[in-house]
Amino acid sequence: MTRKTLLRTALFCAGAALVILGIANGGARDVLAKAVKICSECIGLG
Amino acid sequence: MGRRRRGPAPRRLIQLYAALLYNAHLRGFAEGKIYTGPLKSVCVPGLNCYSCPGAVAACPLGALQNAVAASADRPAFYVVGLLLLFGLLLGRVICGSLCPFGLLQELLYRIPVKKVRKSAVTRKLIRLKYGILAVFAVAVPAWFALRRLPLPAFCKFICPAGTLEGAVLLLLHPGNGELRAMTGGLFVWKLAVLVLVLxxxxxxxxxxxxxxxxxxxxxxxxxxxxxxxxxxxxxxxxGCGACVRVCRMDIRYAGDGECVHCGDCISACPEKAISFRAGKIVLRGPDIPERRERL
Known part of the structure; x- marks a missing residue:
């Protein structure tokens, strides 16, 4: 296994772990709560 | 020799399909309302405003800023993890093939006017995006998070995709008079940024x-x-540089951080050294040519 493949695999596992942790700590729910409302500030309406 | 078929290049089709898939809530365009289903807890890989009436999922950059803004309460594991996975699997193929705003930029570039070619100046300007990432997408939202004030600074002050897909499309709908009444100085600024960028x-x-x-x-x-x-x-x-010469991005070599993996360099390489790969699997290379002419 090359160094690049090893790094990619390690980071992939870290990414997957972060997503799982994020779902567990309510991160996905936060994304949903924000995305289902029109964010007037985000689109420049003040 | 097989006859070459006319029609859009596979990459262009992928760009179109991605734009349609990201914005598959077509009813939203007719009603002037956004999708509010559970899919919006997931981010798409490309830049696509989640306040667009058609958007069926969240924008990763908007979600990142909001996650940073909420980081005083909970760490931004979910969005950072998603960005890490997208980046590791697809890298800037996302920019080249899966970003609706990238597609729009490429279509605008087809307008026949005198073009500004890449140069030493544009090579310096590419650093600007890292500054914008650090300041507007991370530092400012993090600074305001300490004061418990959510401020997605990139979305609020810069993002032209948000202005076009979110604000303009929503404001154009006759039923959104309330939103039109909210327009002010900030909207004029964002509209000016959008016009300048386009x-x-x-x-x-x-x-x-x-x-x-x-x-x-x-x-x-x-x-x-x-x-x-x-x-x-x-x-x-x-190291003949044929790939750098044919590329319209500010690359130093094919496949570097500035490369959006359009594949234009594959046929330009006289040594047949460049290919489009998924790990060790060659998807497109000198021996596996693209089957259609470029659009």
């Missing part, structure tokens, strides 16, 4: 993508280790 894209290839996009900056940091993308066989490469 105008720049007519003259310079993917001007927003090259110089301003923080999402491109994130993916470019992971581009060298991404699974999918244009790769150069170092044993064949003679």
């Amino acid at each position: 105008a720049a894209c007519v003259f310079a290839f993917r001007a927003f993508c090259r110089f301003l996009c923080p999402l491109g900056a994130i993916y470019s940091l992971m581009s060298r280790i991404a699974l999918l993308g244009v790769k150069t066989d170092r044993t064949r490469c003679t």
Whole structure:
């Protein structure tokens, strides 16, 4: 296994772990709560 | 020799399909309302405003800023993890093939006017996007998070995709008088940024993508280790620079952080050293040519 493949695999596992942790700590729910409302500030309406 | 078929290139079709898939809530355009289903807890890989009436999922950059803004309460594991996975699997193939705003920029560049070619100046300007990522997408939201004030600074002050897909499309709907009443100085500023960016894209290839996009900056940091993308066989490469000359992005070599993996360099390489790969699998290379003419 090359160094690049090893790094990619390690980071992939870290990414997957972060997503799982994020779902567990309510991160996905936060994304949903924000995305289902029109964010007037985000689109420049003040 | 097989006869070449006419029609859009596969990459262009992928760009179109991605734009349609990201914005598949077609009813939203007719009703002037956004989708509010559970899919919006997931981010798409490309820049696509979640306040667009058609958007069926969240924008990763908007979600990142909001996650940073909420980081005083909970760490931004979910969005950072998603960005890491997108970057490692697809890298800047996302910019080249899966970003609706990238598609729009490429279509604008087809307007026949005198073009601004890449140069030493544009090579310096590409650093701007890393500054915008650090300041507007991370530092300012984090600073205001300490004061318990959510401020998605990139979305609020810069993002032209949000202005176009979110604000303009919503404001154009006759039923959104309430939103129209909210327009003020900030909207005028954002509209000016949008017009400037779109105008720049007519003259310079993917001007927003090259110089301003923080999402491109994130993916470019992971581009060298991404699974999918244009790769150069170092044993064949003679360093002739044919790939750099044919490329319209500010690359130093095919497949670097600035490369959006369009594959234009594959046929330009005289040594047949460049291919489009998923790990060790060659998807497109000198021996597996693209089957259609470019659009």
